[in-house]
Amino acid sequence: MPELATPTAAQTLAREMGLTEASVERRRKIVGLGPQDFERIASIKDVVLPEIEQFSEVFFSYLSSLDEGRALLSNRALAERARQLKREHLVALVQSDYGLGYVVQRLELALLYSKAGLDLRVFLAAFYHLLKSVGVAVMRHFPSPLEGFEAFMSLEKVAFFDIGVIVDVIVFERERVIRQQQDSIRELSTPVLQIRERLLLLPIIGVIDTHRARLITESLLRAIRANRAKVVVMDITGVATIDSKVANHVIQTVTAAKLMGATVIVTGLSAEVAQSLVVLGIDLAKLNTVGDLQGGLEEAELMLGYQVVRIDGRARALANEGSKVE
Amino acid sequence: MAVPILKQGDVLIASIQAALSDRDLVDLRDELANRVGRLRSRGVVIDLTALDVLDSFATRMIRGIAYTAKLRGADTVVVGIQPDVAFAMVQLGLALEGIATALDLEEGLALLQARKAERDVRK
Amino acid sequence: MSESNVPIERESDIVIARQQGRQLAASLGFSSTDQTLLATAISEVARNIVNYAGRGEITLETVTDGGRRGIQVVARDQGPGIKDPELAMRDGYSTGNSLGVGLPGARRLVDEFDLVSSLGVGTTITMKKWLR
Numbered sequence: 001m002p003e004l005a006t007p008t009a010a011q012t013l014a015r016e017m018g019l020t021e022a023s024v025e026r027r028r029k030i031v032g033l034g035p036q037d038f039e040r041i042a043s044i045k046d047v048v049l050p051e052i053e054q055f056s057e058v059f060f061s062y063l064s065s066l067d068e069g070r071a072l073l074s075n076r077a078l079a080e081r082a083r084q085l086k087r088e089h090l091v092a093l094v095q096s097d098y099g100l101g102y103v104v105q106r107l108e109l110a111l112l113y114s115k116a117g118l119d120l121r122v123f124l125a126a127f128y129h130l131l132k133s134v135g136v137a138v139m140r141h142f143p144s145p146l147e148g149f150e151a152f153m154s155l156e157k158v159a160f161f162d163i164g165v166i167v168d169v170i171v172f173e174r175e176r177v178i179r180q181q182q183d184s185i186r187e188l189s190t191p192v193l194q195i196r197e198r199l200l201l202l203p204i205i206g207v208i209d210t211h212r213a214r215l216i217t218e219s220l221l222r223a224i225r226a227n228r229a230k231v232v233v234m235d236i237t238g239v240a241t242i243d244s245k246v247a248n249h250v251i252q253t254v255t256a257a258k259l260m261g262a263t264v265i266v267t268g269l270s271a272e273v274a275q276s277l278v279v280l281g282i283d284l285a286k287l288n289t290v291g292d293l294q295g296g297l298e299e300a301e302l303m304l305g306y307q308v309v310r311i312d313g314r315a316r317a318l319a320n321e322g323s324k325v326e
Numbered sequence: 327m328a329v330p331i332l333k334q335g336d337v338l339i340a341s342i343q344a345a346l347s348d349r350d351l352v353d354l355r356d357e358l359a360n361r362v363g364r365l366r367s368r369g370v371v372i373d374l375t376a377l378d379v380l381d382s383f384a385t386r387m388i389r390g391i392a393y394t395a396k397l398r399g400a401d402t403v404v405v406g407i408q409p410d411v412a413f414a415m416v417q418l419g420l421a422l423e424g425i426a427t428a429l430d431l432e433e434g435l436a437l438l439q440a441r442k443a444e445r446d447v448r449k
Numbered sequence: 450m451s452e453s454n455v456p457i458e459r460e461s462d463i464v465i466a467r468q469q470g471r472q473l474a475a476s477l478g479f480s481s482t483d484q485t486l487l488a489t490a491i492s493e494v495a496r497n498i499v500n501y502a503g504r505g506e507i508t509l510e511t512v513t514d515g516g517r518r519g520i521q522v523v524a525r526d527q528g529p530g531i532k533d534p535e536l537a538m539r540d541g542y543s544t545g546n547s548l549g550v551g552l553p554g555a556r557r558l559v560d561e562f563d564l565v566s567s568l569g570v571g572t573t574i575t576m577k578k579w580l581r
Binding site for chain 1: 408409415416422428434
């Protein structure tokens with residue numbers, strides 16, 4: 001297969017899935033595709049090739065017979081491309097060459113089905129009908145039923161090889177979506193907020209495990225750079241359990257921020273919890289702690305040279321009258 | 327001299343590049359000590375912005391350079407540690423204890439200026 | 450490029466090894482942070498070779514295990530060997546000049562870490578980092 005300047009989507013997917021000539025060879029071994037199969041398939045090549053259009057039509061007309069199959073066919077462009085790729089696939093099916101190039105070709109079709117939202121069950125059903133019609137043609141060709149059966153079963157091996165690839169693609173893509181969703185969830189759960197120039201607020205809520213601690217630290221460090229923050233108020237009031245592991249994560253985060261020139265004020269660490277950590281041997285001296293969030297913010301503002309003053313008589317009258325309903 | 331040392335007022339600025347050898351770092355340390363003494367520089371900024379990796383060896387060398395400058399009487403600040411590098415350093419357990427740090431050159435210079443002003447007030 | 454070999458004979462090779470490690474990690478889709486962690490780990494073991502073994506080599510390759518993919522780094526040298534590998538791998542950020550300083554740290558940067566060493570024969574360190 002010629003090396004293109006920019007890889008196609010199918011080639012990129014193949015690389016992401018770790019598909020190489022070696023792994024494809026492994027797949028052939030698993031399904032048991034060998035020289036005897038190639039011979040038998042070669043013997044039915046001339047039975048299959050002249051009927052490619054008809055076989056392809058069996059596949060697509062089965063799809064159109066099902067509600068779930070029509071999505072692919074209703075989009076003209078996709079349907080055209082699908083028919084073309086299907087024809088190419090059927091040709092390749094009987095060439096007895098099932099290497100990386102063949103698999104990448106399958107991927108192209110799989111990506112198209114995926115784009116069209118084609119249900120796997122529907123695909124398998126249509127594929128079955130296609131194979132059945134090929135089987136009938138093959139059996140007709142051989143005088144001996146056993147020979148015909150053996151030739152067709154060799155082709156079936158390739159069909160199962162194909163199905164293996166398609167299923168793997170679907171699983172891979174689903175897992176990709178899950179990973180992306182997990183990333184979104186993680187991002188949403190570690191917000192770093194700029195509340196004044198040079199001042200960041202990092203409210204942490206929930207359970208902190210090693211993985212989340214790392215994400216929080218990464219987010220914070222990038223935010224320090226992006227906002228040129230000099231002070232960070234890290235509030236751990238909402239952290240479920242503060243044990244020695246969590247304390248160490250906090251200390252690490254504080255140390256890393258300091259390397260970037262930012263001071264971290266930790267708020268929400270109660271006296272009792274602090275005491276128990278000290279007893280456990282955690283050196284809290286590295287931490288600049290203030291009891292509550294308000295105190296922490298005030299300290300941060302002082303550090304940055306802000307002074308917040310309440311002026312009597314300036315507070316706005318906040319009347320909470322209900323609004324009129326017309 | 328592999329590392330150019332710039333002079334800005336009475337502050338010396340050394341920008342460390344990624345492919346520096348041990349030899350270069352030793353030379354930098356000696357050269358900074360030399361110039362701080364000679365030029366009576368009040369401050370030194372060691373800029374690590376260009377480094378994409380700081381291993382334990384490099385960190386020790388930089389600590390050495392900072393301490394040497396301090397010993398010679400210059401207020402020293404290390405700047406430009408990138409987020410990924412800071413993260414890797416704490417994972418490795420490396421710290422720059424006793425050395426002032428700032429986000430970048432601009433902040434580093436501002437810090438030196440502020441510290442100088444505080445000292446002058448106290449005099 | 451799924452495997453590459455970097456001879457470690459002089460200091461400048463340390464930078465080469467870690468840059469190749471970073472590139473390989475980037476091509477596999479490792480995050481920027483993970484790329485730096487891997488490059489730093491490579492720097493530690495490569496530095497070890499330069500400072501205490503004189504020369505050696507680092508091999509980088511992609512590995513798979515079931516569904517996941519990752520990078521394997523093998524740092525080999527025929528140096529004097531580490532007298533007490535257990536001790537060397539114990540946490541302690543000592544600034545001593547003993548062999549293996551920086552190795553416990555490197556272990557924290559990767560997912561799998563294996564050290565085999567014999568006095569007078571040499572040391573082989575195998576590290577693996579998996580894509581999340």
